[in-house]
Amino acid sequence: MEALDHIVINTLTGIDTAAALFTALGFTLTPLGRHSLGSLNHLMVVEGAYLELVGVPVTGKQRADVLNSALGLNGFVLRSFDADATHAHLAAAGLSPADPVSFSRPVDLGGSMADAKFRTVRVPEDLFPAGRVYVCEHLTPALVWRPEWMTHPNRFTGFDSIGVASTEPAAAAAHYAALCRSERVERTGGWRILAEGIAIDISTGSVPAFTNCGLRFASLDVISANAQALDGVVWEEVACGHGTLRVPALDLTLDCRGTA
Template sequence: MHSGIAGIDHIIVAVRDLERARDAWVRLGFIPTPRGRHLGHPTANYCIMFGQDYIELLGSAAADDPGPRLGPFLAKRQGPMQLAFAPNGSAVEARAALLASGLNPAEIRPLGRELAGPEGPVVPRFSLIDLPPEETPGLNCFVCSHLTPELMRRPEWLDHPNGVIGIKGVHILVAETAPLLPAYDQLFGIQHVTTTDAVAAIQAGPHRLLFSTPDDFMTMHPGIDLDPAFPLPGIVAIDLAIASGSRTAAFLQGAEIPFRELAEGTLVVPASEACGTLLFLSPG
């Protein structure tokens, strides 16, 4: 894409108790990676890997120190906290493209994470580019370039019993959609931003970002419970691709996980089952 962003790399779900969160997502039918620990930061994680993207369950490595980024968010709620975009090329190339588009990305910063591997600890490494909040309104975003991608994906981490195969997009609740449009026109190109009376839809490579007000979200999805105190703006739901609707429904029924089936066949798992994250599951 013209700004150097290829789509969603991963979604960070902030949780108050990392081990309980892992157990909850295992019950949902996901196979997480071993626990990782961010070098130089008070955070740890489990990742749920797919072929091209993933979900990161992020928690405090020490119960008494959630850190300056995680603590304020968890004081309000659990759930999706940040979106990491994948670069189209290297981090250097992505930053140059962002600058050429008239945007103001931060300098590239390194990140390492110690991960327990089958042959012993390994350290996946990344290059990150923070994006100014005014240039991604409604979202807390950065660009994440993988320097050691071979350490992040092993076959046994990709075959999830629930049949989920990847991320399709996210749903973001905002007070108004119209003020968002100029920033996303500039970031992704006006041809990738569409609006209706109810939503603003941004196409980020193969992924879709859907912005709406809480009222419009409930109108589009009648019968889905939404916390009336949900803090705006925020990511309320993750849209996941599944290989087979019948397979996923059978797994959820067997695990005694409550879900709704919408008219078009999408399965919806309530946020109470996934650490504050609504999950939309549909073939893709």
């Protein structure tokens, strides 16, 4: 079974506004990163994974696959410890992976700079049409998982699930199961595939899309209070210890669960 690496929220050219919003919601964001391929990002890091805000600069080099992707929840990324071995596995599984791509971004360490380096392997959009799906090998993980970035005022601790709408849910479930080296389990209304650190819930939809992401918090007290105090977000408590956070400007739905 493969492990989650990160989930991506595409802000297109609005990353500064999105970063201010997520900071106000109580997330700790890493300093703005500038990838060598022409994209920008902030991370919200937890043990073993992270939530990423990605975008492109208004002017200058713009990463095409980010610029041409949908706003909002747009990327599902698994961890790789060897991009070449992962590529071979994906090819053997019939998932037609692209060749590994190497890139980097400078990291501000508060007084010094270092280059975080990655290798990624993407799988094709026709098999995974909900958004950008790929695996990521971190060559410098210590530049991502740093203690000062892993404590969040809103007590964000991890991920529960990601929702996938598909016009062919059984086929989509088979593809995600192969990607994750896992099994697909049929449930009422769709399929579930388990990866380490997250569940993938696939349902029927008229348009392929990532529909929602489930986040885990030690408590919902801070995130709910912050959300209700902000313009531009909608907070709904759906049950004890469960709330839904919607950000219409990002076409984003986050299902929040408190574990306390």
